[in-house]
Amino acid sequence: MKMHVAVDIGASSGRLVLGEIKNNRLELTEIHRFKNGFIEKQGQCLWNIDQLFTEILTGLAKVRQIGVRECTLSIDTWAVDYALVDVDGNRIGEVVSYRDHRTAQTINKVTATLSAEEIYQKTGIQFLAFNTLYQLYEEDDKRLAKADKILFVPDYLGFLLTGEMRTEVTNASTSQMLNLKTRTFDEELLALAGVKKEQFASFAEPGDFLGKVKPSLIAEYDLPETDVIVAPTHDTAAAVAGTPGEGTDWAYLSSGTWSLLGIESYEPISDQPAFEANYTNEWGVYGSYRFLKNIMGMWLVQEVARLLDGVYSFPELAELAEKEPAFQFFFPPLDERFLNPDNMITEIQAYCLETGQAVPETPGQVIRAIYDNLAICYTLQLRELMQLTGKKLSALYIVGGGANVALLNQLTASLSGLRVFAGPTEATAIGNLVVQLISSGELNDLSEARQLIRESFPIATYQPSGENFAEILAKYQTICEENGGFKHVN
Known part of the structure; x- marks a missing residue:
């Protein structure tokens, strides 16, 4: 072999x-x-x-x-x-x-x-x-x-x-x-x-x-x-192939430099609502489509870590964020101004200042702001995804490096009301490998490959907290969509 x-x-x-x-x-x-x-x-x-x-x-x-x-x-x-x-x-x-x-x-x-x-x-x-x-x-x-x-x-x-x-x-x-x-x-x-x-x-x-x-x-x-x-x-196609989803009522979030949120479909969805929402129908493995939305992801954290000259590791930044109060600062991760700014920290601070908010000052506050707003963005996009597809989702599978961030995973579960399964982190390499295994005849198909993945790697589960976050979501939408306004990455 x-x-x-x-x-x-x-x-x-x-x-x-x-x-x-x-x-x-x-x-x-x-x-x-x-x-x-x-x-x-x-x-x-x-x-x-x-x-x-x-x-x-x-x-x-x-x-x-x-x-x-x-x-x-x-x-x-x-x-x-x-x-x-x-x-x-x-x-x-x-x-x-x-x-x-x-x-x-x-x-x-x-x-x-x-x-x-x-x-x-x-x-x-x-x-x-x-x-x-x-x-x-x-x-x-x-x-x-x-x-x-x-x-x-x-x-x-x-x-x-x-x-x-x-x-x-x-x-x-x-x-x-x-x-x-x-x-x-x-x-x-x-x-x-x-x-x-x-x-x-x-x-x-x-x-x-x-x-x-x-x-x-x-x-x-x-x-x-x-x-x-x-x-x-x-790499997103590989990551989705390496996602251990089971059944048909799940969405995926490939969480790396970018956050790619969507579903696996065998028919493209290119109607007017999908166009207006700027969803994509990228081709996937074995005749599938990846109906998904690009969201600025761990790039935000990576840039902050770079600007801090490597003083903190990513786990250390997450620990600092966990010590900060939740939902103190709001900014839209979908805004094109965060695609490649000269300085990610000052860009986030400038947005908060421009929209009449308090300004995150410490590394912990900046990272907390990123995680809070990513979780809000994921939640709103999941709602939109269900509207566009007519699917009732019960689970979100988070794969890639972002699956390691327990704080963000729990925030996403609590805000969205969906069970969140986190892992494996190496889904892209795994998806790459299972296609080779299918090609070599060692696996029969993608369904068998996903069962193998579920049995081979630890997958953490996060349950919704049951809290009502309607006020938080409304505040985000007021600041980011109505008061502040923003231009999507396009």
């Missing part, structure tokens, strides 16, 4: 995780961990994509060093960003980060030609300023003219490993350029972006075989013989 390796790269870190089924449980071993983050160069936010590839090779070499001679491997990363590749397979320039400001006003430019309603009807994808459609619209014309292929980041990394080019569908769907009806790139949207269908490689589905790692890389870095399997390459 081959071993399986998940390459899971997020916006702030990456890891290689070894997975195997032993004694009817999925066992994980972290082999290699590394930092990630965009760099600013000549006024642009860029990814160090070459370093990421080096880290994959370093991790895979460590897999060989522990005695693994053969394995499968799949890669997942964040979505929407891409590399331009010329006819000889060489990258054209750097890979720009979605947090770059070049697309700040692009939605308005594009929708002046084709209305937002028409774009949503075509794609079912929410309007976010960094969607690939808008990045390509602002791309340098000379670079685009030289590009033989446009490869999303995980597809590009897979190409470097194997020499094979494919376009994986869960990631491609986030581009806002795939048509829900034709299930291919929409010609009108491609024309708006200034690109051609031929500049994208053929589609691949999660579980497809991509290719073998190049013999030259195996020899140079002493790697195991590796079959590369196409993962759900968008």
